[in-house]
Amino acid sequence: MSEIHLLDERRAEYHAVDAPEFTVDEIVRRGRIRRRRRGAARGAAAVAAVAVVGTAVLGPSSGVFRQASPEKVSPAATTSRPVAAAVGCLTPALKRDDLARCEDKIYEWAQLTDWPMSLNFRNPPSEKHRKARDTMPEGTFGMMLARSRPGEPDLAMVFEELKISMGRGALAGFPSGGESITLADGSTAIVTTVPATGDNGAPGGVLSYVVALPPIDGVRAPLVVSLRTYTADGYAGRTPALSNGSDADARSLVEALIAS
Amino acid sequence: MSPNEADDGFRAFAEAAITRLRPLARATARDPHRADDLVQTTLEKLYVAWPRIGRTVDDPMAYARTVLVRSLLADQRRLRWFREVLVDDHEHAETSDHGDIVATRVSLMAALAELPPRQRMAVVLRHLEGLPVEDVAAAMDCSGGTVKSTTSAGLTTLRRLLGDLTPNGVN
Numbered sequence: 068m069s070e071i072h073l074l075d076e077r078r079a080e081y082h083a084v085d086a087p088e089f090t091v092d093e094i095v096r097r098g099r100i101r102r103r104r105r106g107a108a109r110g111a112a113a114v115a116a117v118a119v120v121g122t123a124v125l126g127p128s129s130g131v132f133r134q135a136s137p138e139k140v141s142p143a144a145t146t147s148r149p150v151a152a153a154v155g156c157l158t159p160a161l162k163r164d165d166l167a168r169c170e171d172k173i174y175e176w177a178q179l180t181d182w183p184m185s186l187n188f189r190n191p192p193s194e195k196h197r198k199a200r201d202t203m204p205e206g207t208f209g210m211m212l213a214r215s216r217p218g219e220p221d222l223a224m225v226f227e228e229l230k231i232s233m234g235r236g237a238l239a240g241f242p243s244g245g246e247s248i249t250l251a252d253g254s255t256a257i258v259t260t261v262p263a264t265g266d267n268g269a270p271g272g273v274l275s276y277v278v279a280l281p282p283i284d285g286v287r288a289p290l291v292v293s294l295r296t297y298t299a300d301g302y303a304g305r306t307p308a309l310s311n312g313s314d315a316d317a318r319s320l321v322e323a324l325i326a327s
Numbered sequence: 328m329s330p331n332e333a334d335d336g337f338r339a340f341a342e343a344a345i346t347r348l349r350p351l352a353r354a355t356a357r358d359p360h361r362a363d364d365l366v367q368t369t370l371e372k373l374y375v376a377w378p379r380i381g382r383t384v385d386d387p388m389a390y391a392r393t394v395l396v397r398s399l400l401a402d403q404r405r406l407r408w409f410r411e412v413l414v415d416d417h418e419h420a421e422t423s424d425h426g427d428i429v430a431t432r433v434s435l436m437a438a439l440a441e442l443p444p445r446q447r448m449a450v451v452l453r454h455l456e457g458l459p460v461e462d463v464a465a466a467m468d469c470s471g472g473t474v475k476s477t478t479s480a481g482l483t484t485l486r487r488l489l490g491d492l493t494p495n496g497v498n
Contacts, residue, residue, distance in 0.1 A: 074454040074485070077435045081455045084349050089367055091341045095334060097367070098374030 100171065155325040157290060169324055173212075173231065176323045180316060182212045182229060216310060225296055227310065229317065231324070232291045245275075251322045254278055258314075274313055276321045292321045337377045341370050344391050351392065354451045355399055357440050365402075369395040389462070396448060396466045438488035446481030453478050 156169040176182075212229045245259035257277045275293040294317050296309055345366060352362035373380060373391055384390045439447050445467070452463045453474065463474045 074450070074482075078455055078457075080435055081354060081451075082350050084353055087345055087349060087363060087366075089363060091338050091345070094341055094367055094370045095338065095374060098371040101371050102375045 100174065104174075155323075155327060157324060169231075172323050172326075173320075176320055177212060180319075182214055182316065225310075227313075228295045228297075229320070230291070230293050230295070231320070232293075245277075250278070250318070250325070252326060254325060256318075256321060260309075274309055274317055276317050278321060278325060290321070290324065292317050292324075333378055333381065336381065337374055340387055341374075344370060344373075344388060347388060348391060348395055351451060351456060352395060352399070354436065354439055354455065355396075355444070355448050365395060365399055369398060389466075392456075393466045396452070397468060400444060400448065400467065434489060438485050441488055442481050442484055446477050446484070449474055449477040450481040450485060454482070 156172050211231070213226065215226045245257040248256055248258055250256050255278070257275075257279075259275045259277075260273065273293055273295045275291060277292075278290045294309065294313050348366045348369065349362065352365045353359055356362035356365055369391055372394055373387070380387055380390060439451065442450065448467060449463060452458050452466060453460065458466070460471045460474050463478075464471045467474065469477075
């Protein structure tokens with residue numbers, strides 16, 4: 068039997084795919100967002116909203132997170148929410164697009180803050196606004212908003228990254244400590260800050276909010292919002308302070324994402 | 328054409344395109360979730376450009392297929408370091424009772440997954456989508472000769488793999 072005949076017999080199997088889990092309405096909605104952003108991007112400053120790899124999202128936060136099994140999570144890390152299929156715009160369904168429905172919320176949130184939702188000037192044009200989910204490892208979705216500000220007199224520009232990611236228990240890990248706080252809707256979040264100190268003596272480094280969403284099929288899906296500051300090359304190890312309002316920014320973003 | 332009319336036209340196209348593009352994406356992306364992401368992203372891109380496509384493109388479906396193929400190949404070049412493939416346990420659970428049909432289908436997909444990305448793409452476009460060499464070359468942005476040699480190499484591997492994997496040796 069020839070190879071071509073071999074494949075001819077399998078065309079029926081090839082075309083037999085299950086029903087899609089997405090709809091044309093969703094595509095049109097996201098297409099409108101894409102169209103709107105493309106228009107807005109043309110007038111925007113050179114700041115970033117880029118896709119990042121989920122595990123890399125957590126990379127800079129070493130010392131904050133550990134690779135922990137779900138049973139080792141502290142009681143405080145367990146959300147106070149009832150078990151639900153979706154939390155706000157989050158759908159912890161163990162798929163790569165867990166945060167896909169959050170684009171609108173993130174965009175709306177960014178418009179009300181100093182955080183831009185714009186271009187990364189270091190990315191080639193073809194990658195502008197590329198969907199984060201295209202580059203995520205399975206099980207994790209992440210987005211990053213970035214901005215810069217003038218540093219202290221002896222520092223170059225200070226860069227700030229606000230990262231939003233969602234992973235599964237063993238992949239993302241949970242904070243080993245931190246302060247347990249109650250968010251606006253009653254959910255519990257763990258807040259940690261790396262004890263880094265900026266040149267001006269103020270605390271800084273990495274601030275993280277983690278909300279453990281209800282487990283799906285026994286797997287916990289944490290939402291992680293972390294804000295990291297760093298400065299340009301040549302100032303390694305001199306972590307600049309978090310800017311005023313960083314805590315409020317991270318917290319309000321978490322609350323926006325999980326709000327019904 | 329009003330915006331509403333344009334949207335209606337796109338919706339009708341997208342309904343048909345989802346059916347046409349998903350098998351291609353599933354067979355070439357290896358990961359079903361990534362495949363669906365790819366289909367959605369392709370159609371979102373087409374939505375943004377739909378007014379222009381409606382005016383200047385003769386065959387929007389072929390255009391969509393080319394966008395999908397090139398997006399996937401570009402992603403695979405860019406993300407070569409990323410080798411993990413998601414396995415959907417639920418999907419396997421749902422289809423595990425279909426006996427030989429499932430076994431045969433798994434064999435096809437498993438065999439395709441063994442091919443290098445461009446060989447897989449060329450074989451799927453040429454022999455499962457049934458496109459002529461010229462159209463495959465246009466979609467993959469290469470020459471017809473490259474399509475023929477790539478397809479030949481892929482088929483050689485597939486023959487061995489499918490022969491090995493097909494249940495009861497029946498083919």
